[in-house]
Amino acid sequence: MKKSIVAAGIGLLSVLAVPAWADYSVGIAGPMTGEYASAGAQIRAGAEMAVADINAKGGVLGQKIKLEIGDDACDPKQAVSVANAMVNKHIVFMHGHWCSSSTIPASDIYNDAQIPMATVSTNPKVTERGLKNIFRIMGRDDQQGGVGGGFLAEHFGSKKIAVVDDKSAYGKGLADEMAKGMQAKGVKPVLRESITAGEKDYSGLITKLKAAGVEVVAYGGYHTEVALILRQAQQAGLKLTIMGGDTMSNNEIVTAAGGDNANNVLFTFAPDSRLEPAAADVVKRFRDKKVEPDGYVLYAYAAMQLFQQAAEKAKSVKYADLDKAIANGSFNTVVGTLSFDAKGDLKVPAFRVYQWKGGKYEYFK
Amino acid sequence: MGQFIQQLINGLTLGAVYGLIALGYTMVYGIIGMINFAHGDIYMVSAIISVTALTLMSAFGISSVPLVLALVLIIAIGFTSVYGWAVERTAYRPLRNASRLAPLISAIGMSIFLQNMVQVSQGARVKPVPTLIPGGLELFTHNGFSVHLAYTQIMICVVTVVLMVAFTGLITRTSFGRQQRACEQDRTMASLLGIDVDKTISYTFMLGAALAAVAGVMVTVYYGVVDFSIGFVAGIKAFTAAVLGGVGSLPGAMLGGVLIGLIESYWSAYLSPEYKDVATFAILILVLMFRPSGLLGRPEVEKV
Numbered sequence: 001m002k003k004s005i006v007a008a009g010i011g012l013l014s015v016l017a018v019p020a021w022a023d024y025s026v027g028i029a030g031p032m033t034g035e036y037a038s039a040g041a042q043i044r045a046g047a048e049m050a051v052a053d054i055n056a057k058g059g060v061l062g063q064k065i066k067l068e069i070g071d072d073a074c075d076p077k078q079a080v081s082v083a084n085a086m087v088n089k090h091i092v093f094m095h096g097h098w099c100s101s102s103t104i105p106a107s108d109i110y111n112d113a114q115i116p117m118a119t120v121s122t123n124p125k126v127t128e129r130g131l132k133n134i135f136r137i138m139g140r141d142d143q144q145g146g147v148g149g150g151f152l153a154e155h156f157g158s159k160k161i162a163v164v165d166d167k168s169a170y171g172k173g174l175a176d177e178m179a180k181g182m183q184a185k186g187v188k189p190v191l192r193e194s195i196t197a198g199e200k201d202y203s204g205l206i207t208k209l210k211a212a213g214v215e216v217v218a219y220g221g222y223h224t225e226v227a228l229i230l231r232q233a234q235q236a237g238l239k240l241t242i243m244g245g246d247t248m249s250n251n252e253i254v255t256a257a258g259g260d261n262a263n264n265v266l267f268t269f270a271p272d273s274r275l276e277p278a279a280a281d282v283v284k285r286f287r288d289k290k291v292e293p294d295g296y297v298l299y300a301y302a303a304m305q306l307f308q309q310a311a312e313k314a315k316s317v318k319y320a321d322l323d324k325a326i327a328n329g330s331f332n333t334v335v336g337t338l339s340f341d342a343k344g345d346l347k348v349p350a351f352r353v354y355q356w357k358g359g360k361y362e363y364f365k
Numbered sequence: 366m367g368q369f370i371q372q373l374i375n376g377l378t379l380g381a382v383y384g385l386i387a388l389g390y391t392m393v394y395g396i397i398g399m400i401n402f403a404h405g406d407i408y409m410v411s412a413i414i415s416v417t418a419l420t421l422m423s424a425f426g427i428s429s430v431p432l433v434l435a436l437v438l439i440i441a442i443g444f445t446s447v448y449g450w451a452v453e454r455t456a457y458r459p460l461r462n463a464s465r466l467a468p469l470i471s472a473i474g475m476s477i478f479l480q481n482m483v484q485v486s487q488g489a490r491v492k493p494v495p496t497l498i499p500g501g502l503e504l505f506t507h508n509g510f511s512v513h514l515a516y517t518q519i520m521i522c523v524v525t526v527v528l529m530v531a532f533t534g535l536i537t538r539t540s541f542g543r544q545q546r547a548c549e550q551d552r553t554m555a556s557l558l559g560i561d562v563d564k565t566i567s568y569t570f571m572l573g574a575a576l577a578a579v580a581g582v583m584v585t586v587y588y589g590v591v592d593f594s595i596g597f598v599a600g601i602k603a604f605t606a607a608v609l610g611g612v613g614s615l616p617g618a619m620l621g622g623v624l625i626g627l628i629e630s631y632w633s634a635y636l637s638p639e640y641k642d643v644a645t646f647a648i649l650i651l652v653l654m655f656r657p658s659g660l661l662g663r664p665e666v667e668k669v
Contacts, residue, residue, distance in 0.1 A: 033481075035594050037489030167639065194639035198598055200588050203375035204633030204641070211368045211510050211634075224491060224592075231589055235501070237513045255493040256590050 024063050024317055026051070026307060027086040028300060029070030029079070029096035029106070035198055035224055036074050038252050039098050044069060045291050046300030047095060049282070054304060060311045065304075072106070074099040083109035091115060092317040095303035098296070100126060101169035107134050114319035116310075116326055118303040120296055122246060123173045127343045133319070135326055135340050137299055137306065138246065139349030141174045144268045145220075147351040148174075148243050149181020151266075151364075152218055156241065162191035162214040164205070166221030171197075174245045175220030182218065190214060197221060202229050203236065210238045219244045226265060227256035234261055243267065249295040254359045262356040266364060270335070271352050273298050279334040294361070302333035309333075367510030372634045373627070378518045378587070380626020381525035385580040386603035387610070387618035388532070389573030395549045395613040396569050399465065402472040403452050405600015406479040407574045411445040411581030412591040413483055416492045419585070423495075430497055434586070441578045448479075449574025453567055476596070483593040491592040494585060517587045528579060529619060535572075536615065545569060549613075605649050611662020620661060 028047045032040040051067045059065055068089050070082035079102035086094060087109060094115050097103045100123030110117050111131045119126060120138045127136055152161060161182065165175035172194070179189055191212050195205055206229065209217070219226055219242050226242055233240045241264045248267035257265070273279050274293055282301060286293040293301075306326065311317050314325035330339040339347045353364040386408050393401040418440045422433050456471040501515035536542040547555040548565050556562045584599075585591050606625045610617025625645055632644045652660065 033484055033489060035592065037484070041489070193637070196638070196642055198594065200584065200590070200595055200599075201375075201379050201629075203379070204372065204630050205638050207368055207371045207375060208634055208638070210371075213509075227491070227493075228588065228590055235496075235513075235515050235517075237501075237503070237511065252490055256491045258493055258496060258589050 023066040024060055024093075024311075025066045025068050025089055025091045026304065027068040027070060027089070027091040027094045027096065028303075029072055029082050029086065029094070029102075030098035031074040032069065032071035034073030034075070036099070036222055038250055039247070039296060040071065042250075042294075042296045043096070043098060043300040045286070046293070046297040046302075047304055049286065049289075050301040050304035053282075054308050060308050061315065061317070065308075070096065072097050072099070072102045074102055076101050076105050079103070079106040080109065082106065086110075087113040087115065093117070093307040093311075093322070095119070095300060095307075097121065099168065099170060100173070104129075104169065107131055110134075116319060116323045118306055120246075120299050121170070123169050125169070125173075127345050131344070132327075133323060135306075135344045136346060137302060137335065137338055138270055138346070139351055140345060141170070141177050141245070143349055144245055144351045145174050145177020146181040146184070147353065148245065148266075148268045149178040149183075149218065150185055151268075151353050152178070152216065152243050153182045153185035153187040156216045157185070157187045159215045160190045160213050161187065161216045161218060162193065162209055162212065163189040163218045164191075164193045164195060164221075165219070166197040166225055167194050168197060168221065170245075170247070171219075171221035173220065175218060178218040178220065178243070189218065195221075195225065197225055200228060202232050205229070206233050206236050206238060209233070209240070210236060215239065216241045216243065222247045223250045223253040224256065227253050227258075227262070230257045230261040230264060234259070240264060241266065246270070248356075249354070249361060251292065251294060251359070251361075254356060260358075263358075265356045267354050267361075268351045269354055269361075271350050272354075272361075272363070273302075273335040276334070276336060278332065278336070282334050298334050302335040302338065305333040306331050306338060367505075367507035367512050368634060370504070371510070371512050372630045374512070374514055374518055376627035376630030377623060378521050378626070379630060380606075380623035381521050382580050382584055382587075382622070383599070383603045383606045383625055384619040384622025385525060385528065385576050386599060387606035387622045388576050388615060390604050390607040391610070391612055391615060391618040392545075392569050392573050394607070396545060396566055397457065397461075399457075399468055400472075400604065400612075401452070401457075401570070401573070402469065402600075403456065403475040403479060404573065404577060405596035405598075405603065406476045407445060407448055407452065407596075408577040408581045408599055408603075409591075409593060409596030410448050410479060410483060411441045411574075411578035412585045412595060413487055413492070413593065414444050414578075415441045415582040415585045416494055416591050419494050419497075433497065434582075438579065438582055441582045442575045445574045445578035445581070446571040449570040449572075449577075450567055452574075453570035457566075457570075458563065476600075480593055480596065487593065489593065491590050493590050496589055497586050515587075517583075521583045521587060524579065524583060528576065532576070533615065541565075541568060602645075605645065609649055609652055609659055611659025614659065614661045614663070617659055617661035621659070624660075 030040040030043045072079035083106040094117035100121040103121035122141045163179045165171040244267040246269045254262040309331045310325040314321035354361045355364045418437045456475040460468040498516045504512040606621035610621030
């Protein structure tokens with residue numbers, strides 16, 4: 001008797017579970033936990049809103065889409081296991097990962113499993129390895145480093161500039177490109193240093209900068225370390241201006257740097273899509289939900305739009321069709337029009353220089 | 366010269382913090398012969414508690430800095446010792462007679478549990494606190510380099526020295542200290558002589574947690590930024606300090622902490638910050654190769 005109830009229960013459950021199989025699963029992955037979890041939260045907020053919006057309008061090819069969230073904590077090993085888990089969940093499209101050092105190993109797995117992916121990772125290697133499935137919806141570090149380095153040479157060329165990175169794939173790559181950008185305009189950095197991300201004490205580095213008379217730092221790495229460096233520099237009586245990359249677009253830097261230290265942070269980032277009319281409606285709805293759509297929020301939203309439009313265009317979510325549609329198409333998203341070159345990089349990338357001011361970032365004036 | 370003195374100050378401050386955390390490792394090792402891998406996270410919990418306490422106090426309008434500091438210390442020590450006690454109760458005591466590997470692994474589990482608990486309940490974002498004690502002293506200027514001694518650095522060093530003295534007194538002069546030393550030597554014998562071994566071990570965990578709590582509060586005031594992941598790196602460094610000084614030896618833990626702080630600080634000043642950790646751990650390996658019991662540790666004598 002009891003056995004038959006259990007069997008009936010299992011039967012009922014499996015019937016209930018069946019409709020879920022018909023949905024299309026799409027994945028996002030990034031640092032949902034760990035030191036850079038706030039970036040993961042941005043990606044998640046953007047993707048969740050996009051999926052809800054797409055489903056509200058009838059989904060993709062008449063099917064609802066379901067979001068799978070992976071957490072790699074910016075750890076390359078964990079990224080690989082997240083990628084394998086995503087493959088087992090039969091996702092048809094992936095947006096991620098966030099850290100270049102995670103994206104590079106994970107993308108091999110998505111490539112083997114024939115899953116097209118979008119990413120905001122900026123290290124050149126992400127698209128330089130000839131993978132056909134990867135599309136980068138943001139510019140590359142050799143582009144943004146050139147912009148940042150050139151800017152430093154132009155505006156701060158007369159001051160002593162140090163180049164510092166955090167030894168990560170993203171940070172070191174970006175710092176090297178910034179140094180190249182400066183040197184192209186005839187400015188040589190006086191110091192080249194690396195730090196260990198995740199520590200809290202940077203007094204050694206700061207003393208060294210102070211001893212060398214450095215006033216400006218070109219920094220490759222993430223916002224959490226920059227905030228600490230600024231705070232500790234101020235305590236040690238050193239006024240620093242820091243030029244960073246796209247990861248500085250995280251508003252955590254304002255509170256973490258303390259006081260108005262963040263006003264000394266300049267960074268390069270894609271043009272501010274919050275100001276574009278195409279994004280106005282989405283931006284308003286994010287703000288209504290008390291989420292400021294800064295940093296990578298709109299990019300995650302755009303990645304989901306990219307998938308939806310490509311699938312509608314291809315009339316299929318099969319790899320060959322979807323991949324071809326993305327590679328050859330042009331897509332209108334909340335971050336502007338996306339179209340890709342043969343490597344999978346944006347055809348028209350752009351970087352602007354921003355500065356934090358009173359808790360918000362705006363174009364450098 | 367200026368830079369040398371500045372790095373000395375930085376290194377001593379950093380070393381004091383490592384030393385305080387290392388005391389917890391060393392004490393626990395001394396009494397149960399095992400490393401408490403959740404200790405770094407106890408320190409993190411204390412830092413998070415002190416952020417909450419600071420925020421609460423500014424909400425209540427308490428603005429006198431000494432009063433705020435004293436209250437935060439009391440609150441952090443109170444809560445954190447309860448954490449220390451709970452870690453011992455759940456991760457160690459049920460496994461006291463299991464093989465040595467079991468409590469080690471349960472402690473690592475406890476460490477991951479604490480990190481995730483704080484992350485889920487407090488959020489993953491960094492928590493900043495306003496600068497409590499701003500400014501410092503300009504000591505002197507040499508070749509255009511002005512040596513800066515922040516008030517917070519003075520505070521950390523003074524608090525550490527006071528704690529060390531008080532702590533040494535506690536271990537050498539009180540009955541609790543005597544019981545603790547007895548348990549260290551021979552747990553079975555101590556219990557035969559009427560010492561409540563379980564209670565002594567519990568107190569030891571609480572005491573270690575209280576010291577880590579002080580380190581957590583001071584780091585919060587010093588760096589002004591705290592998040593759920595700070596326990597891991599600090600824990601590993603402090604563990605290294607304890608081993609370097611001779612695990613089980615209290616002055617050794619302090620010495621190891623200061624040494625590691627100084628090595629890090631001078632290495633990053635004159636060589637490269639990039640290889641700072643490589644240097645620290647290489648020195649640790651060398652010490653262990655040529656002096657396996659650490660700098661101040663006694664070689665383990667076979668008990669007869």
